[in-house]
Amino acid sequence: xxxxxxxxxxxxxxxxxxxxxxxxxxxxxxxxxxxxxxxxxxxxxxxxxxxxxxxxxxxxxxxxxxxxxxxxxxxxxxxxxxxxxxxxxxxxxxxxxxxxxxxxxxxxxxxxxxxxxxxxxxxxxxxxxxxxxxxxxxxxxxxxxxxxxxxxxxxxxxxxxxxxxxxxxxxxxxxxxxxxxxxxxxxxxxxxxxxxxxxxxxxxxxxxxxxxxxxxxxxxxxxxxxxxxxxxxxxxxxxxxxxxxxxxxxxxxx
Numbered sequence: 001x002x003x004x005x006x007x008x009x010x011x012x013x014x015x016x017x018x019x020x021x022x023x024x025x026x027x028x029x030x031x032x033x034x035x036x037x038x039x040x041x042x043x044x045x046x047x048x049x050x051x052x053x054x055x056x057x058x059x060x061x062x063x064x065x066x067x068x069x070x071x072x073x074x075x076x077x078x079x080x081x082x083x084x085x086x087x088x089x090x091x092x093x094x095x096x097x098x099x100x101x102x103x104x105x106x107x108x109x110x111x112x113x114x115x116x117x118x119x120x121x122x123x124x125x126x127x128x129x130x131x132x133x134x135x136x137x138x139x140x141x142x143x144x145x146x147x148x149x150x151x152x153x154x155x156x157x158x159x160x161x162x163x164x165x166x167x168x169x170x171x172x173x174x175x176x177x178x179x180x181x182x183x184x185x186x187x188x189x190x191x192x193x194x195x196x197x198x199x200x201x202x203x204x205x206x207x208x209x210x211x212x213x214x215x216x217x218x219x220x221x222x223x224x225x226x227x228x229x230x231x232x233x234x235x236x237x238x239x240x241x242x243x244x245x246x247x248x249x250x251x252x253x254x
Contacts (some may be wrong), residue, residue, distance in 0.1 A: 040058045050105050080102035081197070135148050223246050
């Protein structure tokens with residue numbers, strides 16, 4: 001189940017845009033309304049020891065309306081809009097986790113399960129700049145965790161090519177970090193020791209490239225690079241301080 005996260009997340013990424021000339025309405029031009037379908041493919045570098053790259057194909061079906069959007073288990077509704085500010089209600093799955101079969105490092109450990117998050121998002125968009133804030137809670141009680149995220153991006157256009165560099169900072173509370181990166185006293189093995197996770201702050205830079213010129217659909221490639229807080233990288237389950245992911249999406253409207 002956790003392998004689906006990459007492609008679901010890909011489908012929800014903000015559109016890549018390259019501002020050149022008439023600014024402010026570029027996002028609208030490449031985010032039409034209606035039912036869509038497509039295929040996602042993701043390659044992700046895991047930071048857990050012995051947990052290497054994953055390649056995940058996934059068919060995608062969804063809908064984008066004026067205020068309501070659905071893409072598989074991801075749902076968002078623009079509940080309030082004032083000038084350039086929007087308040088959004090969001091529901092999203094969290095396909096994090098592992099079981100013993102994923103790596104030697106998880107031997108003797110209980111499975112860490114996927115969950116569902118729900119919360120609010122606040123965004124401000126002016127011309128081709130966009131600032132977003134979100135607050136999401138684990139509503140299934142897996143980790144009982146919480147994540148707050150801040151993001152800033154700038155969209156650009158060059159002919160039929162659209163680019164969006166972005167920077168985001170994500171705060172994860174101690175419940176979340178301990179569930180996915182902590183080790184209980186009765187879970188240790190010859191490679192690990194007991195570890196109690198605390199709150200963490202991760203940083204991600206992204207670059208998105210998109211174009212509508214192929215096969216009458218919309219093609220998007222996104223590359224992310226994330227630096228993890230030392231609270232996470234000090235876990236005996238983790239061997240890398242950062243990771244990179246690349247994601248591909250092709251979608252068309254019915």
